[in-house]
Amino acid sequence: MSEPSIVPYVKTTPKPFGVDVEWKWPGGCAVxxxxxxxxxxxxxxxxxxxPATVCLISGLKAGERLQVRLRPIAEDGSARDWRAGDWIEGVSSVDTEEIIEALDEEIRNSCALHGLKGGWFVDKTGKAYIHEALIGNGTLSTNYSVKMNVDYGGKRYAAGMALDVDDGKSRVKILAEKLAVAANHQNALETALQQSIKNVVDxxxxxxxxxxxxxWTSLRRGI
Known part of the structure; x- marks a missing residue:
């Protein structure tokens, strides 16, 4: 039988932590x-x-490069030999905004957040984040606290925050083994999360x- 045709069109597109590979099918080919x-x-x-026309290669670092190539497979399983010109370069995205959006979407869709929408969630590193924090209408008596525990690597980690009144003065207590603050643009998402926590607490x-x-009510009551 005749040699299978070449793939007429192949294109790579940078994606956060991956590369999209797109192609057009040659006539008479299904694999x-x-x-x-x-x-x-x-x-x-x-x-x-x-009829698939796109494949996402994921799990890459920002700016990581790779080479991709495609060839048709005939009905009997045969394929033409690879050619040097078949290779096409691809590179994952280095766009900070795209990466932050992708991470934000992943966090919002994570299992940990599904069960805690509007509350706290803890990632696998043991860091705790606030999605939304509210104090009800005067329901606070002497203190308000939130605690979360997470198991990681066979060890249990605890994180939390408490608001209370001590000796007539308001007090905020943070429980955590580590409080990380980003120092450069590569940690832009962590910076945004830290700022979000600060804004919510304030x-x-x-x-x-x-x-x-x-x-205010607790102070008026002399608690």
Whole structure:
């Protein structure tokens, strides 16, 4: 039988932590072989079946480069030999905004957050984040606290925050083994999360100390 035709169109597009590979199908072909060569020499092989026209290669570092190539597979399983010109370069995105959006989406869709929407969640490193914090209408008596525990690597980690009144003065207590603050643009997401926590705590305390607020009420009662 005649040699299978070439893939007429192949394109790579940078994605956060990955590369999209797009192609057009040659006539009379229902199976393609995709090969991906990583920077460290790893070669990934995959069979693609009609009518798929895109494949995401994920798990890459920002700016990581790779080589991809595709060839048609005939009905009898035969394929033409690879050619030097088949390789096409791809590179993962280095766009900070895209990466932050991707991480934000992953966090919002994580299992930990699904069960705690509007509350706290703890990632696998033991860091705790606030999605939304509220103090009810005067329901605070002497203190308000939130605690979370997470198991990681066979060890249990605890993190939490408490608002209370001590000797007539409002007090905020943070329980954590480590409080990380980003120092450069590469940690932009962590910076945003730290700022979000600060804003929520500041706003919560300000509201609680206003007339009618929980802390204001406690002070008026002499608690």
């Amino acid at each position: 393609l072989e995709l090969q991906c060569l990583h920077e460290d020499g790893r070669l990934m092989k995959e069979r693609i079946f009609w 706003e919560t305390i300000q509201q609680a100390m206003q007339p009618g607020g929980a802390i």
